[in-house]
Amino acid sequence: MYLIIVGGGKVGFFLAQELIENNHEVLVIEKDVARAEQLHEALGGSVLSGDACEASVLEGAGVGRADLILAVTGDDEDNFVVCEIARFYGSARPIARINNPQNDLVFKRRGIETTISATEAILSQIEQELPDTQFVPIMKLHHGLELVELKLNSVSPVIGNSPIGLKLPSESHVALIIDSDGIPKIPSEEIELSANDSLVLITRVENRSLVRQLIIGSSQDLDT
Amino acid sequence: MRVIIMGCGRTGAAIAEALDLDDHSVTIIDRDAKQFRRLAPEFSGTRVVANGMDQKDLETAGINEADAFIAVTQGDNRNYFASQLASEIYKVEKVLCRVKDPQREVIFRQLGIKTYSPTSSGATTMIAMLLGEKGS
Numbered sequence: 001m002y003l004i005i006v007g008g009g010k011v012g013f014f015l016a017q018e019l020i021e022n023n024h025e026v027l028v029i030e031k032d033v034a035r036a037e038q039l040h041e042a043l044g045g046s047v048l049s050g051d052a053c054e055a056s057v058l059e060g061a062g063v064g065r066a067d068l069i070l071a072v073t074g075d076d077e078d079n080f081v082v083c084e085i086a087r088f089y090g091s092a093r094p095i096a097r098i099n100n101p102q103n104d105l106v107f108k109r110r111g112i113e114t115t116i117s118a119t120e121a122i123l124s125q126i127e128q129e130l131p132d133t134q135f136v137p138i139m140k141l142h143h144g145l146e147l148v149e150l151k152l153n154s155v156s157p158v159i160g161n162s163p164i165g166l167k168l169p170s171e172s173h174v175a176l177i178i179d180s181d182g183i184p185k186i187p188s189e190e191i192e193l194s195a196n197d198s199l200v201l202i203t204r205v206e207n208r209s210l211v212r213q214l215i216i217g218s219s220q221d222l223d224t
Numbered sequence: 225m226r227v228i229i230m231g232c233g234r235t236g237a238a239i240a241e242a243l244d245l246d247d248h249s250v251t252i253i254d255r256d257a258k259q260f261r262r263l264a265p266e267f268s269g270t271r272v273v274a275n276g277m278d279q280k281d282l283e284t285a286g287i288n289e290a291d292a293f294i295a296v297t298q299g300d301n302r303n304y305f306a307s308q309l310a311s312e313i314y315k316v317e318k319v320l321c322r323v324k325d326p327q328r329e330v331i332f333r334q335l336g337i338k339t340y341s342p343t344s345s346g347a348t349t350m351i352a353m354l355l356g357e358k359g360s
Contacts, residue, residue, distance in 0.1 A: 076277070080308070081300075084331070
């Protein structure tokens with residue numbers, strides 16, 4: 001695979017190192033000339049010094065034949081523009097690093113489906129660690145879908161029911177049940193849900209509050 | 225018309241003052257409060273210290289009620305990103321985006337944003353002045 005990494009900061013550097021080790025063809029584009037030279041010494045020939053937001057630089061990097069373009073600078077707007085220009089010139093799939101989790105929506109609206117947010121990842125990790133958290137977004141998937149985990153309590157309306165045929169919003173499915181002993185189970189007719197079970201669901205982002213209401217029975221303390 | 229202008233540089237301030245004089249409802253935002261010094265004392269619009277790429281800031285500035293959004297900060301990418309926010313998320317009817325890099329301007333325009341490049345326009349105007357003067 002040919003991968004173009006835009007942004008030679010820490011994220012870009014370690015990504016490049018790992019990908020080169022895995023025998024991928026990698027090119028790092030870095031705006032800062034001094035930093036680009038540093039990277040050149042550390043990584044070998046696979047560094048281009050230039051501003052990837054300039055169409056001519058991306059073209060010179062061979063964006064037309066790239067399989068993936070990873071925009072991992074520290075600025076959301078720069079990553080956004082890199083992905084937009086890359087999509088304009090070639091068929092490379094863009095992956096963007098975002099810092100402000102709110103920005104996810106505008107990336108998705110523009111067809112940049114894959115975004116990675118360290119902020120969101122850490123927040124989600126914190127939520128999983130909190131004992132009282134009943135609703136944890138685990139990860140965003142393509143097309144506005146996401147994976148969420150819901151922890152049942154003693155008054156959850158689904159207790160005593162089978163995970164098959166639960167009343168859920170459209171395009172939502174129970175993917176997995178993790179019982180109170182931490183045993184994962186594939187949903188089946190035989191399972192009877194009980195308090196302290198966790199349900200892993202695939203659903204749409206906009207269905208969060210409805211899913212929560214149907215499964216946990218409360219729409220209070222809504223996560224963003 | 226309710227207009228939000230992002231960036232209180234020379235251009236932003238000039239647009240804000242002219243529209244304000246013309247009785248439009250103007251809100252000008254800049255992340256640096258010092259930039260508002262460029263506005264004439266008579267300016268009756270709203271000044272908001274905010275980052276135009278932050279959705280909460282844009283909402284504070286009244287983006288949900290805005291008829292127009294004009295992005296004229298120093299950064300082409302910032303202008304484009306904020307313009308797409310205004311257009312895609314807030315469905316603002318008229319969105320104008322300044323892009324200094326002529327190459328990028330062409331691409332952004334084809335990606336659906338109304339753009340203006342002072343570089344291209346300036347060059348065209350000066351060439352016309354030069355050749356026009358030569359002829360006279």
